[in-house]
Amino acid sequence: MQSFTYERAASAEQAAAAVAARPDAKFISGGTNLLDLMKLEIERPAHLVDISRLPLDRIEETAEGGLRVGAQVRNSDLAADPRVRSRYPMLTQALLAGASGQIRNKASTSGNLLQRTRCPYFYDRNMPCNKREQGSGCAALQGFNRMHAVLGASEACIAVHSSDMAVAMSGLDARIETISPGGETRTIPIGDFHRLPEATPHVETVLGHGEMIAAVTLPSPPPGRQVYRKVRDRASYAFALVSVAAIVETSGDRIRSARIAMGGVAAKPWRATEAERTLAGAAASDGAFTDAAEAALAGAVGHGGNDFKIPLAKRTMRHTLAAAAESA
Amino acid sequence: MAKTDNRSGPTRRTVLEGGVATGVLLATGIPVDAEPADTVTAAASPTPVPTMPMSLRINARDLAVELDPRTTLLDALRNHLGLTGSKKGCDHGQCGACTVLVDGRRINSCLTLAAMHEGDEITTVEGLAEGDRLHPVQAAFVARDGFQCGYCTPGQICSAVGMLGEAKAGWPSHASADVAAASVALTDAEIRERMSGNICRCAAYPNIVAAIRDAAEEA
Ligand SMILES: Cc1cc2nc3c(=O)[nH]c(=O)nc-3n(C[C@H](O)[C@H](O)[C@H](O)COP(=O)(O)OP(=O)(O)OC[C@H]3O[C@@H](n4cnc5c(N)ncnc54)[C@H](O)[C@@H]3O)c2cc1C
Ligand code: SF4
Ligand code: FES
Ligand code: FES
Numbered sequence: 001m002q003s004f005t006y007e008r009a010a011s012a013e014q015a016a017a018a019v020a021a022r023p024d025a026k027f028i029s030g031g032t033n034l035l036d037l038m039k040l041e042i043e044r045p046a047h048l049v050d051i052s053r054l055p056l057d058r059i060e061e062t063a064e065g066g067l068r069v070g071a072q073v074r075n076s077d078l079a080a081d082p083r084v085r086s087r088y089p090m091l092t093q094a095l096l097a098g099a100s101g102q103i104r105n106k107a108s109t110s111g112n113l114l115q116r117t118r119c120p121y122f123y124d125r126n127m128p129c130n131k132r133e134q135g136s137g138c139a140a141l142q143g144f145n146r147m148h149a150v151l152g153a154s155e156a157c158i159a160v161h162s163s164d165m166a167v168a169m170s171g172l173d174a175r176i177e178t179i180s181p182g183g184e185t186r187t188i189p190i191g192d193f194h195r196l197p198e199a200t201p202h203v204e205t206v207l208g209h210g211e212m213i214a215a216v217t218l219p220s221p222p223p224g225r226q227v228y229r230k231v232r233d234r235a236s237y238a239f240a241l242v243s244v245a246a247i248v249e250t251s252g253d254r255i256r257s258a259r260i261a262m263g264g265v266a267a268k269p270w271r272a273t274e275a276e277r278t279l280a281g282a283a284a285s286d287g288a289f290t291d292a293a294e295a296a297l298a299g300a301v302g303h304g305g306n307d308f309k310i311p312l313a314k315r316t317m318r319h320t321l322a323a324a325a326e327s328a
Numbered sequence: 329m330a331k332t333d334n335r336s337g338p339t340r341r342t343v344l345e346g347g348v349a350t351g352v353l354l355a356t357g358i359p360v361d362a363e364p365a366d367t368v369t370a371a372a373s374p375t376p377v378p379t380m381p382m383s384l385r386i387n388a389r390d391l392a393v394e395l396d397p398r399t400t401l402l403d404a405l406r407n408h409l410g411l412t413g414s415k416k417g418c419d420h421g422q423c424g425a426c427t428v429l430v431d432g433r434r435i436n437s438c439l440t441l442a443a444m445h446e447g448d449e450i451t452t453v454e455g456l457a458e459g460d461r462l463h464p465v466q467a468a469f470v471a472r473d474g475f476q477c478g479y480c481t482p483g484q485i486c487s488a489v490g491m492l493g494e495a496k497a498g499w500p501s502h503a504s505a506d507v508a509a510a511s512v513a514l515t516d517a518e519i520r521e522r523m524s525g526n527i528c529r530c531a532a533y534p535n536i537v538a539a540i541r542d543a544a545e546e547a
Contacts, residue, residue: 001398003377003378003396003397003398004397004398005378005397006380006397006441006443028441028444030439030440031439031440031441031444032421032436032439032440035400035439035440035441036420036421036439039419039420048397048441050443050444052444076433076494076499079499079500079507080494080497080498080499080500082508085500085507085508086508089507089508092500092507093502093507096500096501096502096504096507097502099525100421100424100524100525100526101434101487101490101491101494101522101523101524101525102421102424102427102434102435102436102487102490102525103421103436103439103525105433105434105435105490106435106436106439106440235521235524236502236520236521236524237524237525
C-alpha cells in the first residue's frame with residue numbers, strides 16, 4: 001500500500017473541501033472497496049478523508065411519501081429497516097444478496113454506489129486495462145470475459161458495475177444528492193449517475209472531484225409487487241452473473257405498469273425501458289414476459305466467454321416478471 | 329548431499345534467522361510491518377514512515393499506540409498489540425478469518441484502518457470469555473467439535489456472536505422467504521446463509537452449523 005495521510009472529517013462541507021483541495025485525496029467511507037484496491041496499489045490516494053462518522057446515518061421520511069437514506073447508512077441497517085422491508089422489499093432483497101454479513105455491516109450507501117468493477121484484469125496490474133491505466137488497452141476483450149457486459153459496452157471496456165443495491169435503486173428511480181466544496185448541492189437521477197465506458201472507462205460517474213454524496217432519496221414506492229432475483233456461481237457470497245429487479249402492477253389479468261432493472265450486464269444498473277413499454281397493457285402471460293425479455297436484450301452483444309449471459313438474462317427476466325405478477 | 333552450500337541465494341537457515349529476528353522485534357513492541365512492500369518503502373526512503381498516535385479500546389482495555397496510518401485493524405491487533413487470535417486468511421474481505429466485533433457488530437478487520445476505530449469498542453476472540461468461563465458460542469464450538477485445523481475458528485466464533493445478535497433483532501437474510509416478517513427462525517439454511525462470509529478450508533461446516541444451532545437455542 002502506498003503511504004498516505006489521514007484525517008477525520010468534521011462536517012460534510014469540510015470533507016468536500018478537504019478532498020477538493022488535493023487532486024490525490026479521496027473520501028473513505030466503509031473502506032471495504034477502497035482499501036481492497038489500495039492494498040493492490042490500484043488506488044493510490046496520498047490523503048484520506050474519513051467520512052464514516054459524519055452524521056449522515058439516518059433514514060428519514062420525505063414529504064412525498066418516500067425515504068431519504070443518508071450516505072453513511074450501512075448496507076445492513078438499510079436492509080433491516082422495517083420501512084424498507086415493507087415498502088421497498090426488493091431493495092432489502094438486493095442488499096441481502098450482496099457480499100457477506102460482515103461487509104454489509106461496514107459498507108455504506110454511498111460506497112456501494114461507487115464500488116469499482118471486479119473485472120480480473122482491472123485487479124491485475126500486469127495486464128492492460130483502460131480503466132486502470134488510460135490507453136493501455138483492454139485485456140478482457142480477447143480474454144477471460146464470462147463476468148463481463150453484454151449491453152452498453154465499448155471497444156475500450158466491457159466491465160460491469162457489480163452492485164446489487166444500485167440495481168434495485170435504479171428500478172425505484174432513486175435520486176442521488178451531493179454536496180460540493182462550496183456547499184452547493186445537486187440532485188442526480190440514478191439513471192444519469194453512472195456513465196457508460198465509451199472512450200473513457202476510467203470516468204465512471206458524473207461526480208466532480210471533491211463532490212460528496214450526502215444521501216439517496218427513494219420516491220414513494222410505486223404500485224405493484226417487487227422482486228429481486230440474482231443468479232451467481234455459488235449460492236451465497238458471490239457477485240452476480242445476472243440479476244433482475246422487477247416491479248409489476250396488475251389489474252385483473254392485465255399488466256398496468258412494470259419497472260425493470262438489470263445487474264451484471266452493463267457498466268451501470270441497466271433500466272430495461274423497452275421491456276417496460278412492451279408490458280404496459282399486455283396480458284400477464286409467459287408470452288408477454290418472453291416478449292419483454294427479448295426487447296430488453298435486443299441490443300445485447302456477447303464477447304465469447306459471456307455469450308451465455310444473453311439467454312440467462314432473458315430467462316431470469318421471465319422468471320422474475322412471472323414471480324412479481326403472480327401474487328400482485 | 330553436499331556438506332557445504334555455496335549458492336548465493338538465501339539458505340533455509342538464513343531465512344529462518346530472518347523470521348526469528350522479526351519475531352523478536354514484534355515481541356519488543358517496536359512497530360514492524362511484516363508486509364514486504366512496506367519494508368521496501370521504508371528502506372528506500374531516508375525519512376522514517378510517518379506514524380500517528382491513536383487510542384484503541386480493545387476487550388475493555390484502552391491502549392495507546394503509534395501507528396503508520398496504513399495499518400489495518402487486523403495488523404494492529406496481530407503485529408502491534410499481541411492479539412493474534414484474529415487470523416489473516418485472505419487480507420481482502422473474502423474469508424472472514426479476521427472477523428471482530430466493533431460496537432457489537434461483526435466486521436472484517438482486514439478491510440478497515442485502525443485509525444478509523446478510535447472511539448469504538450472493539451472485541452476480539454480473546455475478549456469473549458468471562459475469566460475462565462467460555463462464551464456460550466465458544467463452548468458450543470468445543471462441545472460440537474466445530475473445527476479441524478482451527479484457523480478459521482476465531483473468525484467463525486466472532487461472526488456467530490454478531491450474527492446471533494442480528495437474528496435476535498429480527499434482521500432478515502437472503503434465505504428468508506418474507507423479508508418483511510418481524511422475526512426469524514434460525515433454521516440450518518438461515519445459519520448457513522448468514523455465516524457465508526466465513527470460509528472453512530477444512531469444511532467443518534456441519535459441526536459449525538450444529539454448534540451455532542446449539543448456541544442459538546441456548547440463548
Ligand atoms: C469479498 C467481497 C464480496 C462482495 N460482494 C458483493 C456483492 O455480491 N454485491 C455487491 O453489490 N457488492 C459486493 N461487494 C462490494 C461491497 O458492496 C462494497 O465494497 C461496498 O459497498 C463499498 O462501500 P464502502 O462504504 O466500504 O466504500 P469505500 O470502500 O469506503 O468507498 C468506495 C469508493 O466510494 C468513494 N466514496 C464513498 N463514499 C462517498 C461519498 N459519500 N461521496 C463520494 N465518494 C464516496 C470512495 O472514495 C471510494 O472511491 C463485495 C465486497 C467484497 C470485499
Ligand atoms: S473490461 Fe474494462 S476493467 Fe476490464 S480489462 Fe477491459 S478496460 Fe479494464
Ligand atoms: S483476512 Fe479478512 S476476510 Fe480474509
Ligand atoms: S477448521 Fe480449518 S479452516 Fe476451518
